[in-house]
Amino acid sequence: MTEQQYPSSVSLDPDWAGDTVAVQAGRPARVPGAPMNPPITLSSTYVHDAGVEYGRDGNVAWGALEAALGALDGGHAVTFASGLAATTAIAALVPAGGTVVLSSVTYHGVRQIFDRMAADGRVELRIVAPDDTEAIVAASEGAAMVWVESIANPLLVVADVPAIAAGSRAHGAITVVDSTFATPLRQRPIELGADIVMHSATKLIGGHSDLLLGAVVCREPADAETLIAHRHDHGSIPGALEAFLALRGLRTLAVRLDRAEASAGELARRLATHRNVAAVYYPGLPDDAQHERAARVLDGGFGSMVSLDIAGSVEQTEAFLSALRLVTHATSLGGVESLIERRARYPGDAAIVGPTLCRLSVGLENVEDLWSDLDRALRAVFG
Numbered sequence: 587m588t589e590q591q592y593p594s595s596v597s598l599d600p601d602w603a604g605d606t607v608a609v610q611a612g613r614p615a616r617v618p619g620a621p622m623n624p625p626i627t628l629s630s631t632y633v634h635d636a637g638v639e640y641g642r643d644g645n646v647a648w649g650a651l652e653a654a655l656g657a658l659d660g661g662h663a664v665t666f667a668s669g670l671a672a673t674t675a676i677a678a679l680v681p682a683g684g685t686v687v688l689s690s691v692t693y694h695g696v697r698q699i700f701d702r703m704a705a706d707g708r709v710e711l712r713i714v715a716p717d718d719t720e721a722i723v724a725a726s727e728g729a730a731m732v733w734v735e736s737i738a739n740p741l742l743v744v745a746d747v748p749a750i751a752a753g754s755r756a757h758g759a760i761t762v763v764d765s766t767f768a769t770p771l772r773q774r775p776i777e778l779g780a781d782i783v784m785h786s787a788t789k790l791i792g793g794h795s796d797l798l799l800g801a802v803v804c805r806e807p808a809d810a811e812t813l814i815a816h817r818h819d820h821g822s823i824p825g826a827l828e829a830f831l832a833l834r835g836l837r838t839l840a841v842r843l844d845r846a847e848a849s850a851g852e853l854a855r856r857l858a859t860h861r862n863v864a865a866v867y868y869p870g871l872p873d874d875a876q877h878e879r880a881a882r883v884l885d886g887g888f889g890s891m892v893s894l895d896i897a898g899s900v901e902q903t904e905a906f907l908s909a910l911r912l913v914t915h916a917t918s919l920g921g922v923e924s925l926i927e928r929r930a931r932y933p934g935d936a937a938i939v940g941p942t943l944c945r946l947s948v949g950l951e952n953v954e955d956l957w958s959d960l961d962r963a964l965r966a967v968f969g
């Protein structure tokens with residue numbers, strides 16, 4: 587059995603909902619004796635003459651993960667070593683000297699990639715607020731690429747992807763959506779008109795804080811081919827084990843997301859009236875500035891991230907984070923365990939958020955335990 591013969595994916599019913607596709611897609615073809623899951627093939631080289639010859643060309647576990655993510659997002663998936671490796675590959679699609687319209691609320695690592703390219707004279711940047719659809723579309727005139735993150739880190743801004751994609755397309759620019767916080771189960775950017783979707787599968791797709799992996803899904807097969815060539819040349823390939831684990835994480839994404847979202851909504855509601863919390867950002871709250879757009883663009887939920895501004899000093903905010911016993915003071919998001927951090931500790935985020943803004947990634951713990959921990963830690967600091 588070679589890397590090429592095996593596996594072809596099980597066939598998918600076009601009517602299946604995303605949560606069914608997430609469970610079924612990318613499994614080995616259902617023939618007698620076939621395993622339920624793809625193997626983790628640890629081999630740098632393959633016997634000559636069957637397409638994949640070397641570990642940089644392909645791996646059965648990436649193939650399975652790409653089949654699943656492509657089916658979910660409705661395009662051609664290419665996986666990478668991390669979300670930033672995927673971002674670097676997408677950024678390379680911009681022709682030398684081309685213009686990129688970049689949302690001002692964006693993961694700081696992504697911003698840094700484009701800032702460095704601009705500093706090197708490789709691209710020109712136009713920075714626009716993600717919720718100012720008109721300004722984004724206007725800026726897309728003459729641009730090669732529009733990059734929006736939605737739901738955007740760390741203020742949980744939701745972009746009007748359909749309007750941005752349509753307007754940018756009319757101006758000849760491609761639209762890329764970093765859909766990491768929304769996942770393929772809450773937003774399908776290609777269906778909404780975008781050209782390319784990026785996911786840091788390190789987060790909710792993997793779901794267990796045990797891997798780094800990036801995924802890109804392209805509307806056009808030609809873009810996917812260019813990204814595959816980039817991945818080959820840069821060697822920015824995912825590991826076989828990471829790909830296997832990301833696919834395993836994807837199988838339970840729907841139930842994890844449902845649970846984490848329910849808790850996120852409940853915690854956001856309670857935090858919004860807490861006397862030691864100055865502001866809460868959660869697109870699911872009816873009076874959140876993003877709510878109307880979020881209800882229109884997102885499908886079935888508002889995500890598992892909540893941001894909160896502590897009504898106090900930086901020192902009090904840090905003391906609050908240290909006083910938590912259940913929620914862990916750590917970066918990253920989307921795992922089964924709840925994490926929180928003060929975002930202004932990153933210079934990139936300090937430019938766009940206040941010094942006491944904390945980003946909470948809600949996990950799967952009991953919501954009352956999470957609430958008790960947050961409330962107790964706030965009382966421990968503020969009395």
Ligand SMILES: Cc1ncc(COP(=O)(O)O)c(C=O)c1O
Nearest residue numbers: 668669670693739766786788799
């Ligand atoms: C929204 C978003 N995009 C991209 C990335 C980068 O992904 P990775 O850490 O897998 O390189 C992150 C990481 O935190 C992120 O939050």
